[in-house]
Amino acid sequence: MTTENQHALEVIARMRSLCSQANDLMALHAGKSSFNRLEKDELQQGFRSLKEELKRYAKTGTIDGKKRDRTELEEFYFEPAVSTAAANILVSVNADPASQAWFSCVYGIQTDVGHLLSQLTEQFPN
Known part of the structure; x- marks a missing residue:
């Protein structure tokens, strides 16, 4: 396997992983119109973690969150996905x-990252 393929x-x-986190939140949400305290806390904590992770990655645009020159794949796929989702x-x-805005936001994260992920997986189908 080439270095580019590995990367x-x-x-x-x-x-x-980011898409999966958003999908998990949407599955936990399950279209309910109200939540008990435990469910609400779990959804809010999951959303907080996802948001913090996106913001951290958006700062550098790198998959390891370190400030360094981005690779071509990070430049054209990862950074635009996380920056758009975070913004x-x-x-x-x-x-x-329970608000529509909350669910729409989580769905938007999944869509923003998933769109560029699908393009990347077309190039590297393994």
Whole structure:
């Protein structure tokens, strides 16, 4: 396996992890219109973690979160995905998960990252 292919797999894995976190939140949400305190806390904590992770990655645009020159794959796929997703988070971490804005925000994260992830996986299908 070439170094580029290995790096592509690492970028894909990081992007899949972000999508998976958003998908898990949407699955926990399950379209409910109200939540008990435990469910609400779990959703808010998951959202807080995802938001913090996106913001951290958006600062550097690198999959390891370190300030360094970005690779080509980070430049064209990872950084735009995390920066767009982070910029589009328009609800606070303590927002009520029962609100449409909350669910739309989580869905938007999944869409922003997932779109560029699908393009990257077309180039590197393994």
